[in-house]
Amino acid sequence: MNRPIVHLFGLFTLLFALLVGFTSRWSVFEAESLEDETANRRPLLEQQRIPRGLIYARDGTVMAKNEQLGNRQTRRFVRRYPTDSLFSHAVGYSFIDRGRAGLEQSRNDVLTGSGNEFASLIDELSGAQEGDSLRTTLDPEAQRAAIEGLGGRRGSVVAIEPETGRIRAMASLPDFDPNAVRERFNDLNADEDSPLFNRATQARYPPGSTFKVVTAAAALDDGRYGPNTTVSGKNDKPISGVPLENFEGAQFGQVTLTEALTKSINTAWAEVGADLGDSTMLRYMRRFGFGAEPPLDYPRSQLAASGVFDEELLDEDDPIDIGRVAIGQERLQVTPLQMAMVAATVANNGALMQPLFGERAIAPDGRVTERIRPDRVRRVIDASAARELTGMMSSVVEEGSGTAAQLRGVRVAGKTGTAERGAGVNQAWFIAFAPVEDPKIALAVTVEQASGTGGEVAAPIARRVLEVILDAKGRGSSGPAASGGF
Amino acid sequence: MVSARLRELFGLLPVALLVTAGFTAVVLSRTEEVNDLSLTYGGFFLGLCVFAHFFIRIRLPQADPYLFPLAALLAAFGMVMIYRIDEELARQQAQWFVIGLVFFCATVVLLRDHRVLERYRYTIAAASIVLLFLPRVPGIGDRVNGAFLAIQVGPVQFQPAELAKIGIIVFLASYLGETRDVLVRGRVPRLSLKHFGPLLVVWGAAMLLLVFIRDLGSSLMFFGGFLALLYVATSRLSLVAAGAAMFAAGAVFFAHTVGHVQDRVSIWLDPLRPQVVEDEGYQVAQSMFAQADGGLFGTGFGRALLELPGGGLILPAADTDLIYALIVNEVGLFGGTAVVLIYLLFTARGFKVALLARDGFSKLLAAGLTAVFAMQVFVIVGGVTRVIPLTGVTLPFVSYGGSSIVANLVLLALLLIVSHDARRDTAEDRGGVA
Numbered sequence: 022m023n024r025p026i027v028h029l030f031g032l033f034t035l036l037f038a039l040l041v042g043f044t045s046r047w048s049v050f051e052a053e054s055l056e057d058e059t060a061n062r063r064p065l066l067e068q069q070r071i072p073r074g075l076i077y078a079r080d081g082t083v084m085a086k087n088e089q090l091g092n093r094q095t096r097r098f099v100r101r102y103p104t105d106s107l108f109s110h111a112v113g114y115s116f117i118d119r120g121r122a123g124l125e126q127s128r129n130d131v132l133t134g135s136g137n138e139f140a141s142l143i144d145e146l147s148g149a150q151e152g153d154s155l156r157t158t159l160d161p162e163a164q165r166a167a168i169e170g171l172g173g174r175r176g177s178v179v180a181i182e183p184e185t186g187r188i189r190a191m192a193s194l195p196d197f198d199p200n201a202v203r204e205r206f207n208d209l210n211a212d213e214d215s216p217l218f219n220r221a222t223q224a225r226y227p228p229g230s231t232f233k234v235v236t237a238a239a240a241l242d243d244g245r246y247g248p249n250t251t252v253s254g255k256n257d258k259p260i261s262g263v264p265l266e267n268f269e270g271a272q273f274g275q276v277t278l279t280e281a282l283t284k285s286i287n288t289a290w291a292e293v294g295a296d297l298g299d300s301t302m303l304r305y306m307r308r309f310g311f312g313a314e315p316p317l318d319y320p321r322s323q324l325a326a327s328g329v330f331d332e333e334l335l336d337e338d339d340p341i342d343i344g345r346v347a348i349g350q351e352r353l354q355v356t357p358l359q360m361a362m363v364a365a366t367v368a369n370n371g372a373l374m375q376p377l378f379g380e381r382a383i384a385p386d387g388r389v390t391e392r393i394r395p396d397r398v399r400r401v402i403d404a405s406a407a408r409e410l411t412g413m414m415s416s417v418v419e420e421g422s423g424t425a426a427q428l429r430g431v432r433v434a435g436k437t438g439t440a441e442r443g444a445g446v447n448q449a450w451f452i453a454f455a456p457v458e459d460p461k462i463a464l465a466v467t468v469e470q471a472s473g474t475g476g477e478v479a480a481p482i483a484r485r486v487l488e489v490i491l492d493a494k495g496r497g498s499s500g501p502a503a504s505g506g507f
Numbered sequence: 508m509v510s511a512r513l514r515e516l517f518g519l520l521p522v523a524l525l526v527t528a529g530f531t532a533v534v535l536s537r538t539e540e541v542n543d544l545s546l547t548y549g550g551f552f553l554g555l556c557v558f559a560h561f562f563i564r565i566r567l568p569q570a571d572p573y574l575f576p577l578a579a580l581l582a583a584f585g586m587v588m589i590y591r592i593d594e595e596l597a598r599q600q601a602q603w604f605v606i607g608l609v610f611f612c613a614t615v616v617l618l619r620d621h622r623v624l625e626r627y628r629y630t631i632a633a634a635s636i637v638l639l640f641l642p643r644v645p646g647i648g649d650r651v652n653g654a655f656l657a658i659q660v661g662p663v664q665f666q667p668a669e670l671a672k673i674g675i676i677v678f679l680a681s682y683l684g685e686t687r688d689v690l691v692r693g694r695v696p697r698l699s700l701k702h703f704g705p706l707l708v709v710w711g712a713a714m715l716l717l718v719f720i721r722d723l724g725s726s727l728m729f730f731g732g733f734l735a736l737l738y739v740a741t742s743r744l745s746l747v748a749a750g751a752a753m754f755a756a757g758a759v760f761f762a763h764t765v766g767h768v769q770d771r772v773s774i775w776l777d778p779l780r781p782q783v784v785e786d787e788g789y790q791v792a793q794s795m796f797a798q799a800d801g802g803l804f805g806t807g808f809g810r811a812l813l814e815l816p817g818g819g820l821i822l823p824a825a826d827t828d829l830i831y832a833l834i835v836n837e838v839g840l841f842g843g844t845a846v847v848l849i850y851l852l853f854t855a856r857g858f859k860v861a862l863l864a865r866d867g868f869s870k871l872l873a874a875g876l877t878a879v880f881a882m883q884v885f886v887i888v889g890g891v892t893r894v895i896p897l898t899g900v901t902l903p904f905v906s907y908g909g910s911s912i913v914a915n916l917v918l919l920a921l922l923l924i925v926s927h928d929a930r931r932d933t934a935e936d937r938g939g940v941a
Contacts, residue, residue, distance in 0.1 A: 022870050023862050025739045029874065030858045033881045037851050040885065041844050043892035047798035048840045055799035060784040063796055063812055063821070070812075 065117050069097040074132040074152035074382070076112055076124060078104075079160045079189070084112045085125065100125075102199040107164055110219035111157075111191045111378060113320075114199040119206050122217070124378055126320045128155050131382045131391065153382040153390050158187040166489040167192035167466075170482035176449075176468035177220040179361035180486055183454060183463045185395040186365070186374030188317075189490060190464075191358075193220040222317065223325045225354035226467060229438030229475060230285045230422075231450045232349035234363055234414065236294050237282060239305035241409050242371075242402035243297060248409045251275045258288040260344035265291050268439075279413045283421035285437065287348045294347020299337050302347060308401040310362050310373060312336075316398065317358065317376040327355035349438060361465035364452040367414070368434075368460035371407035373398045415457050423451065425480035431491055432457035435483065437475035447471050451479035455487050462490045511572040511930075512564045518576025519556055522583045526553055529587030529808050536809030548597050552586050555604055559611065566615050567927035571860055574926070577853045578904050578919050582912075584846060585905035588833055591809045592826050596907055603909045607916040614920035621924045625868055628681040635674030636712070638667035643719055668725045669901070669914035672732070672879050673921070679709070679733055680871035683740040687867065709733050710750065714757045723758065723771060724886045724898025730754050731886075732879030739861075739874045775896035790823050794832040794891050797822050798843075805839030826907040828899050831891045846905070847888065854881045860922055863929040873925045876918050 047055065056064055076085040084107075087098040100115050102108075113123015121129060134152040160180075167178035167190045180190040197209055197216040209217050218224065240246035254273025257264040267273070267287050281289035294302055306312065312334055314324040329335045329352050345351040358376065366373045375396040382391040402410075414434035417423045422437040434457050438450030449471035454463035464483055471478040530549040556579045563570060582604070590597035618624070624631065641658050657666045709730070716726040730750075738747045762772045770787055778788035778795070800811065811833065815821050825833045835843040857877025864870040883900055890897035901911040 022739055022742070022867070022874075025742050026858050026861050026870075026874050029735055029739065029878060030855060033854050033878075033885070034851060036881075036885050036889075037847050037854075039894055040847050040888045040892055043889075043894050044798065044835055044843045044847075045840050047795045047892060048801050048835050048843070049803055052799035052802055055795055058779060058792075058796070060779060060781070060792055061796045061799075063800055066812055066815070066821070 066097075068133065069099075069117055071133055072098050072151050073100065073115065074134070074154035074385075076128075076132070077154065077156045078108070079156075079158045079380075080162075082161050084108050084157075084159070085115075100199075104161065105200065106196045106198045107161065107168070108159060109196040109199050109216075110193045110221065111159055111188075112199065114202045116203050119202055122320065122323065123219075124155065124157065124319070127318050128379055131155055131379075151385045153384050155382055156380045157378045158182070158189060158380050159191070159378065160189040160490065163190040163486055163490045164192060166190075166486045167482070168194065168196075170466075170485045171468065174468050175214070175220070175470065176466070176479075177224065177357040178464065178466050178482065178486060179221050179357045180462055180464040180490065181361050181365045181374075181376060183365040183368035183460045184374070186376050187380065187395070188376055188378050189462065190486060191219075191221045193218075193224075219323055220467075220469075221357045222315070222319060222323055223356065225325055225327065225330070225356055226448045226450075226469070227353060227440035227442075228349040228355040228360060229440035229448060229450050230287075230290075230349055231360055231363075231436050231438035231452045231465075231475070232353065232355070233282060233285065233290045233347070234367065234410065234436050234452065235306060235309060236290050236297075236302070236347040237278065237410055237413060238309075238363075238367065238371075238402045238406065239297055239302055240278065240293050241406040242305070243301060245296075246278060246293065248279045248413055249277045251277055252281060252289040252292055254281060254284075254286040254289045256288065258292065260288070260291045260295060261342045265345070279416055282413045282436070283416045285417075285422050290348045291344040295344035297343075297347075299341060299343045302343050303337055305401070308373070308399060309366060310359060310398070311355075315356075315358055315362060315376055318379050318393070324358075325356050327359040328353070330354050349440065357465045357467050360450070360452050360467075361463060364435075364454050364465060365463035366401050367407050367410050368454035368463045369407075370404040371402040372400050411457060414453075418453070422474070422476040423453070423480050425476055426451065426453055426484045426487070428455065428484060428487060428491070431455050431487075433484075433487065434460075435480065437480060439474040439476075442470070445472055447474065447478075449473060449478035450475040451483045453480075453483050453487065455491060462487060511570070512560075512568060515563065515572040515575055516560055518573060519553075519560060519579060522556060522576060522579045523553055525580065525583045526586065529583070530590060532808035533587060533591045534809075536807070548586065548590060548594075548601050551601055552583065552604065555601075555608060559608060562612055562615070563923065567923050569930035570923040570927040571856055571930075573856045574853065574860075574919060574922055577849055577856065578915070580849055581846070581853070581904035584834065584849075585830070585902075585907070587808060588830055588837070588905070589826050589907050591837070592813065592820070592833075596826055600907055600912075603912045606909065607912040610913050611916040611920045614917050615924060618921075618924060621872065621921060621928065622866070622868060624677050624872075625681045625684075628678045631674045632678035635671040635678065638671040638674070639716065639725075640719060641667050663909070666901070666908065666910040668728075669910040670917075672729065672883070673876065673914060673918055675729060676732060676736070676875040676879050677872065679736050680868055680875045683736055684867040684871050687740040710753050710757070713754060714761070718761060722898050723896055724890060724900045727754075727758075727895070727898075728879060728882045728886050728900060731882040732875055735878035735882075736871055736875045740867075740871060771896040771898070775893060778893070790829065791890075791893060791897050793822050794829050794897070795893065797829075797832040797836040798892070801836040801839045801843075803839050803841065805835065805837045805842055808837055811836040824899075827901055828887065828897070828906070829891055830902055830906050831888050834905075847884075850881065850884045850903075857881075857922055860926040860929065864925055865929060869925050869929065873922055876922055880915075880918060 072087050075083055078084055084104050086101050088101045090097055111123055113125040115121040115125035132152045163180055171194045175194055178190055178192040181188055195214045195216040254276045256267045256270055256272045265288050273286055276289055312326055312328045314326050329341055329346055331352050335341055342351050346353050375398050377393060379393040381389050384390045411434050414436055415432055418426050418433045418435045423435040426433050426435050433453055433455040435451060435453030440448040442448055449468045452465045454460040464486060466479040466483045468478050526549045589600050657664050713726045713730040734747050734750050762769055774783055774788045778791035784792050813820055822829055822833055834846055854877055861870050861873035864873055880903060883903055887900045887902050889895040901908050903915045
């Protein structure tokens, strides 16, 4: 009877080898695909066990922190947003059951500590993963001024440091309380006012006359025009064969480009645009960043491109009435962020900087693990053209349509915009930068369904934000040192 | 030459190491600080092992020196995992070990000669069959995941299949030991009902198990044990093949007709389908996810994700049926392989006992007990790793559960008795002094 016993042992050896084979199949060979299974909640639950890094404002205010729940074995972290709705769109939210938005999404690697290969290896060995904190340049005082300025009206404010591209304020109304996202997500999503929608980066509006800054930049940089070149400001001048009307049917004679910008004369700028032609205009627009999503450290899904749209983005090959595009009409649609980038480019002597929220990443032990340095995207126009354009835009605020943005002791350059959206309902705009001599801040303000013009509705909001940012700087806060050693 | 018992004592060293390291790791993962009180279960468990060693030294001095340390090593693994899941469960498990050891000692003391069992074989067979069908009795039967595997008497839950497996093997060993001559001598074409009779009866019993208890696992375990015995008794592969074919045919037939068996099979084939993954397929799916999380080396004792934020465990039945998945999760493929290897060594020692045994009944008893033990390991680990459909049997010595511990310690006692008996005979033959 001994031989069958030996055989039997051989059989069990084979069967047990099969067990080891299948164990290695699940634990090693197919482990990755099992971890990607939608039914596998382990990766999500694991993420909850990692304390995410905090998100700080420019002045050290904590905008996102963690709340620990459970005991040591079951501990998990849930996000809290101490600034409530103040930075709802910029900071966004991160909840296991609701996903992520805003900086919480775009800087997730830093915040979970999984961005740094070496650090992840150490964490793997020590078994304790912790995210890095993120310092931003968002400025609570400026943000508050922007939101108070909007005063509950739907609209948006974006303020950028021209030299560095760093974003100091990004407001979008209506906003939401990120702390309420978990309970009220479906309501917020279904809300007709779309509070989750970031108007600063996602909403496309007709820019009105603020776009004349882009046309002027193209005209000056192209070399065929100067601030004193004269053009006709006659009312009802035919553009692309159709008569174009000036604002309130105003009649002008031969005017300089400076005068044409100061008084925002449609027919003069339409003629300039038509004269420059499709390809020149579109080339300069692309240089300013039109036609692509801005390179902001923000989720792609929350960024929209600006440009001439007919369901999709149009280019030279499509029939475009470029004369009307030149004054912000036609099918031109822009985001507030794009218009703030236009103002910042002019303020920065014609060079476009990458817009940035993040300033540096800080490890839990206080080490700075990453400095996010300013990056020049490209030179859009010559410094001399930018200086000429700055002069023209100062004249808008000093004696033109933008006088409501004047500050005591500080020269402001700007441009108003009023896009009619129906009888007495306008999209009001104002883009500006200051101080003219050495611009520290550039911004774009827009208000939906305003009853007044850009100069009446948007310029005062811009003034309020400029006041706060430029004053605060004078009072000796950390200043540029806090924004990366510049 | 180092005596057998000294080897056994040395064999307990890895057990002590595992218990100390394992408990310390689990405690550290919780509190950063080793608490003496938490370690008492570990110390208590080691005390039990040393006690059992001295008991064997006195009562069964010639018994195989490796079987007990291997069982203790498995039990130590189980204690660490159960302690990691729930401290209170570990306390109860330690209690069950005390009760199990009482049964172990009682078996050794009362059963001076295991051949006595042959006299009661029909009583034992009848009792085992009654035990097996108890879970279907209304009032005390308990349905777990669609299968009838346990009975509930007052606060105590009991899985009768655990004890029944020993009884059935005792009966079959005795029966086949007596009739094997007939079975061996008969030529296959002339085999009459007399030869096939017992085969048919056992096959019928296994099929009944499948239908009434609705558990493919236990019926596979019993029938596998039976076929192993039949093969050892007769050396006839043709008989074994016929039996296996009959079982397969029956299983396939019932897989298509009995809803519960059918479900189990379809879940086994694809547990990740969205329709079943949160429902009937949940256990198998979570078992695979836990193993995937473990990888090569695992997360470490006490460090795997187990508790859900809202309470409850992400890995269901982590202390019983799916404990192997938790082991792979925490100590990885290496730890899982180690556990399977310990079982293989235990199986090897069990068969060694059978090889050394002198008489037919002892040989068949040792081989049968070892085979049914190994089958049980294959059925549950195979279920957890999706080699076969998952069914509810325990992982011997490792899983939490009173009936499992008691039954497997009795099984160990029987193997040691047979071993002591066989080696004593050998020693006498060599001219040693009895």
